[in-house]
Amino acid sequence: MTDEREPNTDAEEFAAADSDDGSEVDDESRTVAERNAERRDDDRRVTLAEFHDACQREGRPVLTAGAVARTLERPHESVSRDLDALADRGELERLSVSTDPVVWYPSELEDLTDRERVVVFPKRREIVVDRPDQFTRAQLSQFAHLADANGERGYRYVVRPEDVWQAPHESFDALARTMRQALGERSESLEEWVHSQWDRAHQFRLTTHEDGYTVLEAKSPEVMGNVARQKLDEDHVHAPISETEDWVREGSEAAIKRLLYEAGYPVQDHRDLDAGEALPIDLRVSLRDYQRTWVDRFAEAGEGVFVGPPGSGKTVAAMGAMAHVEGETLVLVPSRDLARQWADAVAEYTSLEPGQIGQYHGGRKEVRPVTIATYQIAGMDRHRSLFDDREWGLVIFDECQHVPSDVYRRSTHLQSRHRLGLSASPIREDDRQTEIFTLVGPPIGTDWQALFDAGFVAEPELEIRYVPWGDDEQRNAYVSAEGREKYRIAAQNRGKLEEVRYLLSSHPDSKALVFVDYLEQGREIADALGVPFLSGETPHHERRRLLEEFRRDERDLLVVSRVGDEGIDLPTADLAVVASGLGGSRRQGTQRAGRTMRPAGGALVYVLATRGSREEDFARRQLQHLGRKGMTVRERTLEPAEGE
Structure with missing residues (x-):
């Protein structure tokens, strides 16, 4: 820094x-x-x-x-x-x-390392904290973003506009008190900037007219004329009602919120949306303190995205939100495997009967008071009316980083009174992650390091191992290749197979996952190890059987393709070897490393990258994201065997 x-x-x-x-x-x-x-x-x-x-x-x-x-x-x-x-x-x-x-x-x-110390840099809107206690971190999380977390350098928070816009306070004075408690004193220039952003977040709101249509209201004629009427056109509004009010076209609410958000003016949503039929729900499990905080912040806003590492219990917290709303609920997920896991979890952790829980995807077509459907199905025109005709009190978008994708965006027309997203890492390589928060709600979460320190989630030991080429044929092919083909050859370096063997033999008592990005490589490793390869080609019933055997400790090793990045819960895995796949996205790196983040300690993650190739740079770049979240990342270069 x-x-x-x-x-x-x-x-x-x-x-x-x-x-x-x-x-x-x-x-x-x-x-x-x-x-x-x-x-x-x-x-x-x-x-x-x-x-x-x-x-x-x-x-x-x-x-x-x-x-x-x-x-x-x-x-x-x-x-x-x-x-x-x-x-x-x-x-x-x-x-x-x-x-x-x-x-x-x-x-x-x-002796600064022995006590908390807060230093504010108002011009950069940064706050650097050495050894912050839980109270300070909780206060900072209400108005600042944790940009870096490293035990040796301390914690670096950045106050961004969106952090102020989503601050869980009824007034600026309440927010200012929280800032002073966190900083230990008043930073006048920082407070002035925060106040300006607070005002921006309260310039526009959507309301429901007494005749049933939606109205966009502005705080003043100036902001309506200089901002809203410059950004919006006839696709979004019918006509002005007054100097500060516009009549909104039905179905354009999400687009209006997105456009004004991008202009720096988030819209307060005060519409009288459908609440759905009442559905009393009791939880059969106690929420952790931070999960209760998530639910409380969701209850205040009526919308939001629970952001936390794998293993932090976002699904259980979402059920806490369901119990708060007590309305019929639609849960959208990226895969039918995840739909089944959701249905099982709702039956286990809530008072709902199995007959009140339905799944709607390629394998089953049930619409019940709580329905779990895939994004693809909900976005298809021929199925959409099934969801539109029912008034949902709550819509949950699981793995909501998918929402900005065009194929999934269609599902966001389901504008219920309450919207909740879940994500370990709402980061998108196309820089459209802000759309997640405009279409679903603002981020709500606890910084990863706090969960590591409290023992709720085990911090895995993460090591990048730079592997030499397995043979000259692949190395020569890499030198003459171009573009994406270069990365593919490095990813499938045959020298990685021996390294996988070595790591598994070094941890003989571990339950392990080996991740790959390429089907050919996955089959080769699985055949060499004599274990199943779980991929998108694996039939659903077979995939379910393998996962159940892994959970019941009847299997201690699986080779998994990209199908394991999301929607597969492997709670007892304590060793992950990423043979290839960190060239895709930062989110993918989070998901794969996160497969070992569970309350049980001792988790290990090894990332294999071909030495001296583009894959080496990819691995280092993608894992920096995890380092900034507080995980310790080590690097080790392996020497080639004698005679190479």
């Missing part, structure tokens, strides 16, 4: 800073009032807290006396005396970078 400017470390620059206190003035030419004012300043000693303030304003922890004097607007001579006094008491340390000047820094820098 770098500041906006290069740090001043040269003695000459420090000396220049000290000399920049203003020109000398003859003492006799000054008025008596000026001299008395200086004496009053001399009597007010610089405190350690004021030195910290100066450090934060300057953006670095080491300052010259001149820099302190300028920042605090105090005489240089008196500041120098005060710094000497603080040093004599052991609160500051001196360091002479040349004969002149001397720089100062807090003695507590010696």
